[in-house]
Amino acid sequence: MFRKVFSILILFCFFSFLLHSYETAPGKGTNKSIDVLIGLNDAFIGISEKVNPSIVYIQVGEEVEVQQGSQNPFGGWPFDLPFPMPEQNQSQQFWREGSGSGFIVSDDGFILTNDHVVGTADEINVTMFNGDVYPAKLIGGDPSTDVALIKIDADFDLPHLKMDLKNEPKVGQWVLAFGNPLQLRFTVTSGIISAMSRNLGILRNSSTWAIEDFIQTDAAINPGNSGGPLVNLYGEVIGINSALVSDTGNFAGYGFAIPIKLAKRVMDDLIEFGEVRRAVMGVMVAPIQDLDREALNLPEDFGVLISGFVPSDEGWSPSEEAGLKQLDVIWAIDDRKVRNPSSLQKIISSYEPGDVVVLQVYRDGELSEFSVTLGTAPKPKQEIIVADSKQEQDILLVIGIEAGDFVAEDLTAAGWPNPPKKGIIINSIIRGSSAQKRGLVNFVGYIITHIGEYEIENLNMAIETLNQFEAGTIVYFNIIGPDGYSTPISIRIP
Numbered sequence: 001m002f003r004k005v006f007s008i009l010i011l012f013c014f015f016s017f018l019l020h021s022y023e024t025a026p027g028k029g030t031n032k033s034i035d036v037l038i039g040l041n042d043a044f045i046g047i048s049e050k051v052n053p054s055i056v057y058i059q060v061g062e063e064v065e066v067q068q069g070s071q072n073p074f075g076g077w078p079f080d081l082p083f084p085m086p087e088q089n090q091s092q093q094f095w096r097e098g099s100g101s102g103f104i105v106s107d108d109g110f111i112l113t114n115d116h117v118v119g120t121a122d123e124i125n126v127t128m129f130n131g132d133v134y135p136a137k138l139i140g141g142d143p144s145t146d147v148a149l150i151k152i153d154a155d156f157d158l159p160h161l162k163m164d165l166k167n168e169p170k171v172g173q174w175v176l177a178f179g180n181p182l183q184l185r186f187t188v189t190s191g192i193i194s195a196m197s198r199n200l201g202i203l204r205n206s207s208t209w210a211i212e213d214f215i216q217t218d219a220a221i222n223p224g225n226s227g228g229p230l231v232n233l234y235g236e237v238i239g240i241n242s243a244l245v246s247d248t249g250n251f252a253g254y255g256f257a258i259p260i261k262l263a264k265r266v267m268d269d270l271i272e273f274g275e276v277r278r279a280v281m282g283v284m285v286a287p288i289q290d291l292d293r294e295a296l297n298l299p300e301d302f303g304v305l306i307s308g309f310v311p312s313d314e315g316w317s318p319s320e321e322a323g324l325k326q327l328d329v330i331w332a333i334d335d336r337k338v339r340n341p342s343s344l345q346k347i348i349s350s351y352e353p354g355d356v357v358v359l360q361v362y363r364d365g366e367l368s369e370f371s372v373t374l375g376t377a378p379k380p381k382q383e384i385i386v387a388d389s390k391q392e393q394d395i396l397l398v399i400g401i402e403a404g405d406f407v408a409e410d411l412t413a414a415g416w417p418n419p420p421k422k423g424i425i426i427n428s429i430i431r432g433s434s435a436q437k438r439g440l441v442n443f444v445g446y447i448i449t450h451i452g453e454y455e456i457e458n459l460n461m462a463i464e465t466l467n468q469f470e471a472g473t474i475v476y477f478n479i480i481g482p483d484g485y486s487t488p489i490s491i492r493i494p
Contacts, residue, residue: 002012009238010268011144015077016411017242018261020063027318033340034473037189040174041398043178043233044188046191046235047176047233047234047235048176048188049233050105050235051103051176051178051188051229051235052129052160052186052188053128053130054103054104054109054129054158054159054180054252055101055102055103055179055186055228055229056101056102056103056104056126056127056129056130056160056162057101057126057180057185057186057228057371058099058100058101058102058111058113058117058118058124058125058126058136058150059098059099059123059124059125059126059127059339060097060098060099060100060117060118060121060123060124060125060128061096061097061122061123062095062120062121062122062123062169063095063096063097063122064418065350066286066420067411068132068424069299073363075188079436081101085160089303091269093286096405098117099117099180099183099224099226100113100114100117100118100179100180100222100225100226100227101113101117101178101179101180101225101226101227101228101241102117102126102150102227102228103160103161103227103228103229103237104159104160104161105161105163105237105267105462106158106160106241107151107158107159107160108151108157108158109134109151109152109154109158110128110139110149110150110151110267110271111149111150111151111152111169112147112148112227112240112263112267113148113149113150113226113227113240114146114147114148114240114241114242114380115141115142115143115145115147115148116146116226116228117227118136118138118141118148118150118227119138119141119143119148122138123135123137124136124138124150126150126152127185128331129186134152134153134154135152136150136152137151138150138474139151139223139270139274140270140274140275140276141270142266142270142276144211144228144276144278144377145189145211145258145262145266146176146258146277147240147258147262147263147267148180148182148227149170149266149267149270150228157258158194160229161235161236161237161238162235162236163231163236163238164234164236164237164260165233165237165260165261165472168481169193169196169238169239169259170193170196171192171193171194171195171196172192172193173192173193174191174192174232174234175190175192175193175217175227175230175231175232175238175239176190176219176230176231177189177190177191177217177218177219177220177221177228177230177241177255177257177343178187178190178224178228178230178231179221179224179226179227179228179241180224180225180228181220181221181223181224181225181228182222182223182224183224184224184380186198187225189219189220189221190219191217191218191219191220192217192218192219193215193216193217194216194218194254195216196216197213197214197340197342197343197346198212198213198214198215198216198256209233211342211345211346211349212342212345213258213262213342213343213345213346214229214242214255214256214257214258214259214332214347215230215238215239215256215257215258215259216254216255216459217230217254217256217257218254218255219255220255221241221246221256221257223256223359225241225244225255226241227240227241227314228240228241228296229241230257234333237260238257238259238260238393239257239258239260240263241255241256241257241258242256242257242258256294259346261350262346262349264348265349271325275420276352276374277352277353277376278349279348279349279351279352279353279354279355279374279375279377280313280318280348280353280374280375280376280377280397281309281348281357281372281374281375282307282309282316282317282318282319282320282321282326282375283306283308283310283317283319283330284306284307284308284309284408284484284485284486284487285305285306285307285318285330285341285344286305286307286311286341286486286487287304287305287340287341288302288303288304288305288329288487289490291474291490292490293490294306294474295490296327296329296362296365296474296476297364297365298329298347298362298365299365302331302338302339303329303330303331304329304330304338304340304341304344305328305329305488306319306324306325306326306328306329306330307326307328307329307478307486307487307488308449308478308480308486309324309326310324310484311378312376312377312378313375313377313378314376317374317375318372318373318374318375319359319370319372320374321373322359322372322482323370324359324361324370324372325479326450326453326488327488328361328362328363329361329362329363329478330344330359330360330450331361331362331367332356332359332360332437333347333348333357333358333359333360333362334347334358335358335360344381346373351374352375352463353373353374353375353376355373355374355390356372356373356374357372357374358370358371358372359371359372377402381428394463395463395466395467396462396463396466397430398494399432399433399434399435399466399491400429400433400434400435400436400440401426401429401430401433401435401440401448401494402426402427402428402429402430403424403425403426403448403457403459403462404418404424404425404427404459405424405425405458406423406424406425406447418462420447420449420480421454422449422456422457422458423447423448423449423456423457423480424448424456424458424459424462425446425447425448425449426440426443426444426445426446426447426448426479427444427446428444428445429441431473434491434492434494435491438450438489438490438491439489440477443479443481443487443489445482446479446480446482447479447481448462448477448478448479449478449479449480449486450474450476450477450478451465451466451475451477451478452465452469452475452476466493469493470493471493471494472492472493473492474490474491474492474493475490475491475492475493475494476489476492477489477490477492
């Protein structure tokens with residue numbers, strides 16, 4: 001304790017000395033340095049005064065039904081109740097409440113927020129900065145981006161925020177986050193953009209066609225900030241606060257925001273069509289690994305690997321229809337370089353269904369072009385898998401995979417985006433094996449559909465196929481998970 005107090009005193013004396021030096025040192029131009037800080041201080045004050053009148057506090061309520069045997073109707077909430085819930089003997093109705101943030105984007109009352117704030121609400125009320133309260137109507141929501149649009153009706157023009165749709169946010173840029181964190185209404189925090197194009201994997205449980213291209217910031221974002229704006233030094237919106245990464249559920253250094261260009265696209269569709277019309281290529285992709293680069297003879301340090309195809313709402317994969325194949329590498333779309341799966345999602349999100357894009361694709365070490373007419377994203381479904389038998393699988397065990405056949409009668413009813421009818425299920429991964437070193441421990445319970453270029457029907461076929469490869473050969477295992485996503489994993493045969 002003494003050391004802590006002593007350290008604080010030392011720091012205080014040090015900064016007092018610096019301030020005294022700035023005030024007394026002649027000819028050093030120190031007043032200009034202070035003027036810069038005062039200018040930033042005044043800017044923050046001005047931005048806060050400009051933005052706050054357009055911020056809203058959103059309160060939601062929804063009726064939830066608890067089935068027989070369930071104990072806690074609030075089990076989905078990020079905290080524990082201070083008392084135990086009695087066991088229920090029959091279905092019961094409960095009213096659950098929550099809150100979040102939003103911001104007005106038009107003088108006639110359109111408000112942007114997060115889908116996870118209002119998406120399932122039966123009742124929405126909005127409190128303005130001046131204390132006025134309005135009932136709100138849900139115009140629509142998009143789980144794929146976590147963007148939602150609500151509307152209030154007022155008899156006067158409402159203050160609203162402008163969006164910065166011209167400039168790309170940059171790492172190091174000053175930003176301010178507005179919202180209502182932890183029930184502390186109309187709070188402002190500041191920081192910088194720490195990183196761009198973050199893919200956190202947090203939206204895939206909500207949507208197969210999730211688009212994750214988050215802005216990362218160290219401006220404090222806590223529960224309740226969701227749906228509030230992230231603004232630049234001009235008070236223009238560059239993102240919608242959406243998520244935080246923390247072990248405790250509260251701010252732990254970084255928050256994440258949805259880029260406003262993506263949110264604006266969703267908003268426009270919801271206003272015009274009442275739903276989001278999303279363009280898709282009909283491919284499942286994976287990032288390029290070093291072993292992939294060696295196996296596929298790739299000269300460039302970017303691109304994404306096609307791991308499989310999924311049908312669009314029209315019933316087929318636009319990319320497969322255009323002639324693309326599994327293990328092709330998408331290098332660019334209309335001369336816009338594809339660096340990872342997130343950047344591909346971002347690029348395609350800027351197009352409409354029916355648009356034609358030109359893909360630059362590496363195949364067998366050579367660059368080719370394909371024209372793809374984009375399809376429409378289908379609505380996501382659910383899935384189920386039932387695992388079954390074990391058989392002799394020496395070569396699989398050498399690699400480190402314990403696998404078995406599976407029963408798939410209920411797959412269609414359960415609803416994978418492209419349900420596998422054949423393949424083998426990964427039951428476990430052997431410690432210290434090649435499979436563990438390649439990360440397959442994260443795919444236990446998933447389905448291997450292809451080994452190399454061969455479609456696998458069952459365990460016997462998988463063993464026969466692997467026995468064809470010589471030791472040292474790099475072989476691709478195509479793996480489909482419960483969310484319908486396909487991932488190619490390359491393994492060198494021992």
